[in-house]
Amino acid sequence: MQPIAAPLLQWFYANKRLLPFRQEPSAYHIWVSEIMLQQTRMTAAVPYYNRFIAALPDPAALAACPTDALRKLWQGLGYYNRVNNMQKAARIVCEQYGGELPADYAALRALPGIGDYTAGAIASIAFGLPVPAVDGNVLRVFARLYNDDADIMTPAAKRLFTQRVLDQMPKDTPGAYNEALMELGALVCIPGTPHCGDCPLRALCQGCAAGRADKLPVKPAPKEKRTVPVTVALISSEQGLLLQRRPAKGLLAGLWQPAAWESALTREQLQDALQKLGIPAVLGESLPPAKHVFTHRIWQLGGWQGTAPAVPLPDGYVWAAKSQLAEIYPVPNAFAAYVKPDADTPKL
Incomplete structure (x- = not known):
């Protein structure tokens, strides 16, 4: 696979959405936005994000917020364990790191509710650390780029795709690169039929060349609820x-x-x-x-x-x-x- 960073970043800088957490990309702002976006569409999450940050502008405010008031701020987003874990993590941040999220991937990963992806997003975007942030959007992009039939829900496939993301990462702009991959997956390389005609990586995409980008990625059938x-x-x-x-x-x-x-x-x-x-x-x-x-x-x-x-x-x-x-x-x-x-x- 040829390098993808240059055309990807050129596209990203010209087409990225003006989102509130991109205007002030502090570690706390990125953290809140990424937790909200785990189970919520961007258009729905932005008003909640603005309200949440206005009420709780930093980890100390989040740590001290009464439980019912915190849940009231989160009301409408669902999956309340997300905000419960955020408060637990905020209290640890205040007790152990002076009220600021640590500029260390492993330390971020150890906080309640922060997994590999969220730790990677905070570490790369806020602190410029060269670590991947691989979510569903990124897995979809790379399955199509490499025309890979691997089941992206398996640990082995995730490890392989994460290594590919890291291999393509420019060491001087890891945060922008991670954001660009997420944005490409959200706006162009979307689920179902992607907008290949608008894709800056079309000439490099093996799935597009094979005429099967819309068949990728491979996922197991969902379990019946x-x-x-x-x-x-x-x-x-x-x-x-x-x-x-x-x-x-x-x-x-x-x-x-x-x-x-x-x-x-x-x-x-x-x-x-x-x-x-x-x-x-x-x-x-x-x-x-x-x-x-x-x-x-x-x-x-x-x-x-x-x-x-x-x-x-x-x-x-x-x-x-x-x-x-x-x-x-x-x-x-x-x-x-x-x-x-x-x-x-x-x-x-």
């Missing part, structure tokens, strides 16, 4: 909406949600379940069916709305007033069909 029924009780009192805190570990750990059970309850069974909590609810209209897709499971949601007197609640439950729904309690997107994520009232 497990479907789980969820019955929701959207109960209101004069003090607000009934919310329940999820367990500290597991799916949506520690977040607040409308009272819900991971089973298909009848109206009578739901009423009995609420009564056992000491909540004498009167159920009304049924909730419209909804679906939320997680990485390994699918929630099929339904249930009933209702009313109840503002009785004292057991531990782990609260009556959330309208203002508290908007400002304090982070309700995950899984319940967006019933509770607006960023508004002060339930949808129903």
